[in-house]
Amino acid sequence: MSEDAALHLPTALRPAPMGEARGRLAESGGAPAWQANPASSAYAALDLGTNNCRLLLGTPNGSSSFRVIDSFSRIVRLGEGLGATGRLSDQAMDRALTALQACAQKLARRPVRALQAVATEACRRATNGPEFLARVEAETGLRLRIISAREEAELAMESCAPLLEAGDRRALLFDIGGGSTEIAWIRILPGRQVPELIGTISVPVGVVTLSERCGPSCFTEAGFHAVVEEVAARLRGFDSVHCIGQEIRAGGVRLMGTSGTVTTLAGVAMALPRYRRLLVDGQVLEACDADQALGDLFALGRDGLAAHPCVGPDRVDxxxxxxxxxxxxxxxxxxxxxxxxxxxxxxxILLRLMRLDRAAQRRPPRIWPGCG
Incomplete structure (x- = not known):
């Protein structure tokens, strides 16, 4: 990114000032800070969640898409035990740090033009979240920013916007994460590349927190339906505020899901012998088919889920x-x-970085007083 272009990016999207970062890390004896390479056409996004650590690198491919050039994903269970203690455990932090070191090594081998690295629900909730991220920066050179639930929903919305179709007036987007579930209520505006976020809610239940609190009971009908009712009760207030049910009855509302849960349901509904992203991403399922897939998964039990090609032992809980x-x-x-x-x-994150960079490069250079 050129120096002029970087001036126009929000602070959260700018790389750290390299002299300042190097000096701070040198004093602590830590790793060298990540640095941008303006000659590169690649961008990078790093997401440290409650259950996974993920890195994605891509280059622009048109105005609303990109080509993936590298990726990394590892289950780290950073939020393990967080619900009981309010803190990240030493073991969970060590697992996450190991994964982040692998990400730092990838970034060192493949320079990128801009990087944004974020942390979500586990670091938002943990009393020692900021302390852990300071350790991450010192040991890997990666500066992670804790983002709000609303920004998390906005970024998910931006990534899913290309899946909207003509005739959509509204969209209801949900992301079932490890520590929370984000719901976004969206207005589609003709002629605008990015839709408008009307409202959002972050429900403090996710697959990790629920697994720790009531995981075994989810394998029973009574326990499963108890969780359904608990979550539904949390959603009804959001529904009443925005009259979502009324909008659904009027038509033109698209339900969109982005999470391992819905991609697994799609893989089962499509009877895939193994999970394939290219076949699943953007797939539109009839609700009855998704419901049937859910019933099929429930009927498998723990051993059947562990053996299923779209689930496996790492995700069975x-x-x-x-x-x-x-x-x-x-x-x-x-x-x-x-x-x-x-x-x-x-x-x-990648789409936003690319969009902001394009906008910055289109702006005329700033004329300072006395220079013209």
């Missing part, structure tokens, strides 16, 4: 809690079809 959240969303908002998005926060 999280699938049914996630399905319970999805069932609550369907109960409150009975939209006839579900658009499945295998995209989200990282993709939204």
């Amino acid at each position: 999280f699938v049914l809690p996630g399905c319970a959240v999805y069932a609550a969303i369907r109960q409150v908002w009975p939209v006839p079809r579900l658009t499945v998005a295998d995209r989200g926060l990282r993709e939204g």
